[in-house]
Amino acid sequence: MQLAQILDKRKSCRAFLDRPVDPQLLRSIITKAARAPSNGNLQPWQIYIVTGTALASLKQTTKQLVDDKVPLQTPEYQVYPKPLKDVYDQRRQEIGEDLYRVLGIPREDKQKRRGQFAKNALMFNAPVGMFAYIDRSLSYGQWMDLGMYLQSVMLLCQGHGLATCAQGYWTFFHATVRQATGAPDDLMLACGMAIGFEDQDAPINKVRSSRAAVEDFAVFID
């Protein structure tokens, strides 16, 4: 597949098949993604891959916390500014509504919406959980680098027929994730990522997120 096609086909998958991922392939993707560029070649990404019984246990613990309505853990960094400017807030709401619409869950049905949101805790049934950390002493430049690493993982996965979903959700359970990963305190959890095979029959995977027109974000100066 051409890179442009891979880029276009990548999407956030929110229903995975019960099918394991070849550990060698996984290791190769995690390794190759490190060809991502970084400011000063700092390579600030710190990655933990959780599978098997370790992932099953993390999912179960997290789902229990959700079911018991235990208050969410405060993320270690501000994921979204408050307030979020209208233009961004509208985009966030739009994707949320698109996802719930395809599932037939109306705005008023808070319980069903919460139930769908809680599927994040099970990584949408993905067999691989990747957790991306960054040294908390680092700055904006290195967060940019981490983003490049994450996109590289997603594109490599796509090229190998694997689906992904980046999950900021896990920042609400950073302490729980830390117990599973054993990450040292000087690392901060940036986000998780579900990796596996897409359930192509799942309605939620039919959603194609919108994008702003190029004129809205790019200025071409000749």
Ligand SMILES: Cc1cc2nc3c(=O)[nH]c(=O)nc-3n(C[C@H](O)[C@H](O)[C@H](O)COP(=O)(O)O)c2cc1C
């Ligand atoms: C850093 C990051 C965190 C995200 N967190 C979540 C999440 O917790 N749960 C989820 O369902 N989607 C999550 N997403 C997916 C976004 O909603 C998605 O990328 C966006 O709507 C565009 O859709 P697309 O990925 O299908 O192109 C996240 C994406 C990124 C880049």
